[in-house]
Amino acid sequence: MRRIVFFCVLFIITNYSNGQTCCSGGVPLSGNIGLPVSEVGSWQMLLTYDINTLRTLKSGEKTLNDRLRERKTHSVLLETGYTFTSKWSADLFLSYIRQERHIFTFSGKQSTITNGVGDAVVLLKYKVTNEGSPLTWVIGAGPKIPLGKTDKTNNNGISLSADLQPGSGSWDGLLWSSFDYSLPSRKSMTLSVVSTWKVNGKNNDYLGSIVYKFGNEYQLVIGAADRIVINRMIIDPSLSLQYRRAGRDLNNDQEINATGGKWLFFRPALSLPIRSALSINFSASLPVYSFVNNTQLTPTNRFTAGIFFKINKPQSL
Amino acid sequence: MKKLVVIIALSLSTLGCDKDDGVEAEGNWLIPLGAIQDGGPGKDGIPALENPEKTSETNFLVDSELVIGYYDGNNAVAYPHQILDWHEIINDELNGFPYAIVYCPLTGTGIGWDRTLNGNITTFGVSGLLYNNNLIPYDRGTGSNWSQMRNDCVNGELEGEEVVTFQVVETTWGTWKSMYPDSKVVSQNTGFSRSYGVYPYGSYRTNNNLLTFPLTYEDNRLPRKDRVHGVIINRNVKVYEFKSFDESNKLIMDNIAGSDIIIVGNATNNLIVSFYAALPDGTTPEFSTINEGRAILQDEENNKWDVFGYAVEGPRTGERLVPTKSYMGYWFAWGTFYPSSVIYE
Numbered sequence: 001m002r003r004i005v006f007f008c009v010l011f012i013i014t015n016y017s018n019g020q021t022c023c024s025g026g027v028p029l030s031g032n033i034g035l036p037v038s039e040v041g042s043w044q045m046l047l048t049y050d051i052n053t054l055r056t057l058k059s060g061e062k063t064l065n066d067r068l069r070e071r072k073t074h075s076v077l078l079e080t081g082y083t084f085t086s087k088w089s090a091d092l093f094l095s096y097i098r099q100e101r102h103i104f105t106f107s108g109k110q111s112t113i114t115n116g117v118g119d120a121v122v123l124l125k126y127k128v129t130n131e132g133s134p135l136t137w138v139i140g141a142g143p144k145i146p147l148g149k150t151d152k153t154n155n156n157g158i159s160l161s162a163d164l165q166p167g168s169g170s171w172d173g174l175l176w177s178s179f180d181y182s183l184p185s186r187k188s189m190t191l192s193v194v195s196t197w198k199v200n201g202k203n204n205d206y207l208g209s210i211v212y213k214f215g216n217e218y219q220l221v222i223g224a225a226d227r228i229v230i231n232r233m234i235i236d237p238s239l240s241l242q243y244r245r246a247g248r249d250l251n252n253d254q255e256i257n258a259t260g261g262k263w264l265f266f267r268p269a270l271s272l273p274i275r276s277a278l279s280i281n282f283s284a285s286l287p288v289y290s291f292v293n294n295t296q297l298t299p300t301n302r303f304t305a306g307i308f309f310k311i312n313k314p315q316s317l
Numbered sequence: 318m319k320k321l322v323v324i325i326a327l328s329l330s331t332l333g334c335d336k337d338d339g340v341e342a343e344g345n346w347l348i349p350l351g352a353i354q355d356g357g358p359g360k361d362g363i364p365a366l367e368n369p370e371k372t373s374e375t376n377f378l379v380d381s382e383l384v385i386g387y388y389d390g391n392n393a394v395a396y397p398h399q400i401l402d403w404h405e406i407i408n409d410e411l412n413g414f415p416y417a418i419v420y421c422p423l424t425g426t427g428i429g430w431d432r433t434l435n436g437n438i439t440t441f442g443v444s445g446l447l448y449n450n451n452l453i454p455y456d457r458g459t460g461s462n463w464s465q466m467r468n469d470c471v472n473g474e475l476e477g478e479e480v481v482t483f484q485v486v487e488t489t490w491g492t493w494k495s496m497y498p499d500s501k502v503v504s505q506n507t508g509f510s511r512s513y514g515v516y517p518y519g520s521y522r523t524n525n526n527l528l529t530f531p532l533t534y535e536d537n538r539l540p541r542k543d544r545v546h547g548v549i550i551n552r553n554v555k556v557y558e559f560k561s562f563d564e565s566n567k568l569i570m571d572n573i574a575g576s577d578i579i580i581v582g583n584a585t586n587n588l589i590v591s592f593y594a595a596l597p598d599g600t601t602p603e604f605s606t607i608n609e610g611r612a613i614l615q616d617e618e619n620n621k622w623d624v625f626g627y628a629v630e631g632p633r634t635g636e637r638l639v640p641t642k643s644y645m646g647y648w649f650a651w652g653t654f655y656p657s658s659v660i661y662e
Contacts, residue, residue, distance in 0.1 A: 057510070059511075059512040059515065062512075064510035064511065064512070065510040066509065066510050066511075068361075068362065068364060068509075069358065069359065069362050101359050101362075103358075103359045103360060103361050103362050105360075105361040105364075107361075107457075110359065110360050110361070112355075112359060154355065155343075156343060156350070157350050157351075158350065158353045158354070158355055158446065159351075159353075159354050159355060160355045161354070161355050161356065161357035162357075163357065164355070164357075207354065207530060207531050208531060209531040210530070210531055251527070251528075251529065252526065252527075252528070253526075254520075254524060254526050254527040255519065255520075256519070257517065257518055257519025257520070257521070258517060258518075258519075294512075294515070294517055294519070295511070295512055295515075295517060
């Protein structure tokens with residue numbers, strides 16, 4: 001078992017370090033947040049490596065034939081949760097971000113890379129439904145805390161743009177809701193609907209005198225998961241559709257034209273339970289449809305790999 | 318479990334290496350480093366064009382949109398803003414003259430630059446950096462960075478060198494084609510897939526509240542996005558607003574830093590040009606305006622002069638007025654780069 005954990009972590013590290021051939025925008029906080037409901041007194045931990053690549057240039061719905069620029073965001077995301085009572089639990093979400101910008105020109109590839117601690121989220125969750133119900137509905141709310149730097153400069157001390165910063169510089173508010181429904185006819189199969197609404201605050205000190213606000217964001221993920229056994233190996237596959245909508249960023253309260261849009265992603269995922277309290281997860285996120293305001297680089301693909309483990313409250317004898 | 322924590326901690330501690338080989342910006346800068354910003358797209362992320370295709374098929378242009386026109390006495394070429402908004406720099410050549418049209422959409426400034434630097438022909442690219450919202454081009458020969466509105470090299474091997482500028486005329490396509498009906502136009506077939514004809518910056522052109530980056534100094538005497546014609550003579554700047562001109566060509570005679578100049582403008586035609594009042598031979602004609610296509614001035618010798626200062630009729634046909642160092646741009650940019658700018662009243 002230790003070997004499996006070791007190699008999973010090694011896989012994460014290797015990809016991260018070699019990430020220079022790989023970009024994106026934004027810290028993928030709201031796309032990953034929300035640990036499952038667990039037993040009272042249990043700790044849960046999810047360590048995820050997330051790589052979001054943007055190299056598709058779009059104008060509205062139209063894909064432009066251009067491969068000049070690429071943005072990648074590599075994230076190491078650590079989410080830990082504790083269940084206080086049968087109703088209340090809380091998650092803490094920490095991130096470490098690597099932003100990469102690559103330009104492919106006739107003279108070769110030119111890269112700008114920043115690293116740093118990203119923003120954090122605290123999510124207080126309340127389970128609305130009662131034990132025994134096939135439906136589990138949990139709601140949550142919390143702040144996104146601006147731990148990440150927003151004043152990163154290049155080697156020469158020149159300020160880098162907002163999307164290359166590991167942090168957003170603003171206190172944001174998150175509202176989160178998760179429905180899980182276990183089919184009575186097939187207990188192992190779960191249908192889920194998760195929605196996240198992020199209302200962004202303002203960074204009042206961007207480049208010294210600009211008030212910058214990233215556009216508010218809404219996400220809806222509808223999916224189905226099941227458990228299957230192949231050659232005595234338990235596998236939890238899932239398929240989901242993710243809808244994401246982001247408003248335009250504001251610069252001193254003025255809309256920035258080429259920001260915001262709507263996206264629909266197809267997300268296949270696989271979870272491999274190693275033990276009852278330990279699993280490794282893999283997922284992909286592939287765009288099905290997107291509409292961007294004006295012309296923007298937009299997500300081309302996104303992959304995650306994660307390790308989940310849980311520490312249950314010791315049973316008293 | 319302990320091993321896992323150690324491995325995670327080690328991995329995070331070894332990942333914190335920032336890197337930037339995208340901008341050659343080492344060494345001294347002649348402009349304040351703190352006022353330089355990375356615009357976002359990166360070096361060459363906005364691709365300059367090289368000798369782009371020209372066309373006579375101009376259906377993609379509407380009369381009211383702006384172009385930057387160049388005329389060498391024989392041939393005319395129009396560089397539409399709708400192309401320049403996406404590429405900012407067009408490296409070109411006409412009858413053996415290597416030049417670049419260097420355009421910054423954020424300051425609204427389009428200038429003609431000679432591509433010969435210290436005897437070497439080069440091309441310019443977009444560094445991805447901005448100074449006071451203004452484009453910083455770099456030359457591909459030495460990698461030096463230049464300030465567009467200052468027209469000098471601000472970083473690198475050629476630091477302190479000035480670029481040689483030449484006259485271009487910014488006006489509407491309608492006005493340009495009426496003056497140069499045989500003009501070629503840079504086509505939308507640039508080799509890049511872009512939404513030409515869609516302005517990429519939303520309301521930026523007219524929204525006086527919208528600036529992309531902070532300014533080191535701001536002069537609020539005029540609205541930020543007022544397009545003005547600025548004339549630079551020995552670092553002295555005077556700007557001319559369209560409101561100073563009429564619906565037909567109007568001549569203003571003025572003096573900047575001891576030099577007599579003439580400014581001809583037409584608010585309806587969206588046109589302002591300026592020249593030194595004296596000819597290269599020292600003669601100072603008595604000018605008056607005419608409205609005969611591209612001919613906008615005549616003098617007491619019955620010479621007619623066009624918008625590029627060429628005598629197109631009369632005994633001095635072929636001679637040329639000396640253009641001022643001048644270009645169009647948003648007022649806020651003039652006020653920031655040249656804080657002692659005088660506004661013509």
